[in-house]
Amino acid sequence: MADKREISRIIELNEDLINNNDRLAGENNQILKKHDISSFDIVGAIGAGKTALLERIIEKVSKEHQVFVINGDVATRIDADRIEKHGAKSIQVNTGRECALNAYHISRVINNIDLTEYDVLFIENVGNLICPSDFILGATKRIVVVSITEGEWVIKKHPLLFKMSDIAVINKIDLNDIINIDIDEMINDAKEINPNIKVFTTSATTGENIQELIKALEI
Ligand SMILES: Nc1nc2c(ncn2[C@@H]2O[C@H](COP(=O)(O)OP(=O)(O)OP(=O)(O)O)[C@@H](O)[C@H]2O)c(=O)[nH]1
Numbered sequence: 001m002a003d004k005r006e007i008s009r010i011i012e013l014n015e016d017l018i019n020n021n022d023r024l025a026g027e028n029n030q031i032l033k034k035h036d037i038s039s040f041d042i043v044g045a046i047g048a049g050k051t052a053l054l055e056r057i058i059e060k061v062s063k064e065h066q067v068f069v070i071n072g073d074v075a076t077r078i079d080a081d082r083i084e085k086h087g088a089k090s091i092q093v094n095t096g097r098e099c100a101l102n103a104y105h106i107s108r109v110i111n112n113i114d115l116t117e118y119d120v121l122f123i124e125n126v127g128n129l130i131c132p133s134d135f136i137l138g139a140t141k142r143i144v145v146v147s148i149t150e151g152e153w154v155i156k157k158h159p160l161l162f163k164m165s166d167i168a169v170i171n172k173i174d175l176n177d178i179i180n181i182d183i184d185e186m187i188n189d190a191k192e193i194n195p196n197i198k199v200f201t202t203s204a205t206t207g208e209n210i211q212e213l214i215k216a217l218e219i
């Protein structure tokens with residue numbers, strides 16, 4: 001078992017990691033601002049519909065905006081391939097054993113593409129409602145996505161990401177005829193955790209409320 005000194009060294013290393021991440025995230029934010037790029041970090045549960053929502057958003061905005069997407073995924077490039085079919089450029093970052101993207105991943109990408117070609121950046125994080133809360137990435141706004149199929153308590157159970165986000169999306173509302181949960185209760189949970197958060201209930205399948213969500217992005 002680790003002794004007290006070893007434990008405090010581990011805590012210090014962890015704090016260093018988070019401090020370095022925050023510094024790099026600040027640099028990312030400056031670079032993106034310098035290029036006038038609106039940037040969004042999308043976090044959320046596995047399979048909640050992050051990529052499907054991005055597909056719908058990109059379909060609607062890609063005539064007016066040049067969009068770049070960074071897709072975080074443990075192992076595949078499935079999401080990046082999906083995105084590229086909808087009129088945006090995309091790069092997949094495979095995180096392997098890490099359960100979230102960090103600012104270093106984003107720094108490597110944005111320092112290796114021609115940012116003058118884009119005015120909107122979406123970063124889809126690895127599907128996870130816990131790990132991304134430790135690592136800010138440098139995007140201007142954070143969007144947290146859950147869906148009604150994760151159960152009506154999913155927001156209450158993961159308050160941290162809702163505290164840190166500007167927009168919350170409750171997706172897959174088209175399935176509520178079958179699931180039959182109290183969606184208003186989920187909206188209240190998000191507002192109770194973060195009174196400033198904007199909440200949207202959407203269906204990436206039917207397109208319901210996607211336009212309203214796009215309006216809230218203010219791109
Ligand atoms: N019925 C319904 N299905 C949806 C909706 N949004 C996404 N799906 C389906 O849910 C599954 C997961 O969607 P994705 O967009 O891959 O979800 P994700 O959050 O990007 O998943 P990961 O990147 O793997 O974490 C797919 O089969 C989608 O077609 C929705 O609004 N309604």
Ligand SMILES: [Mg+2]
Nearest residue numbers: 050051079124
């Ligand atoms: Mg995805």
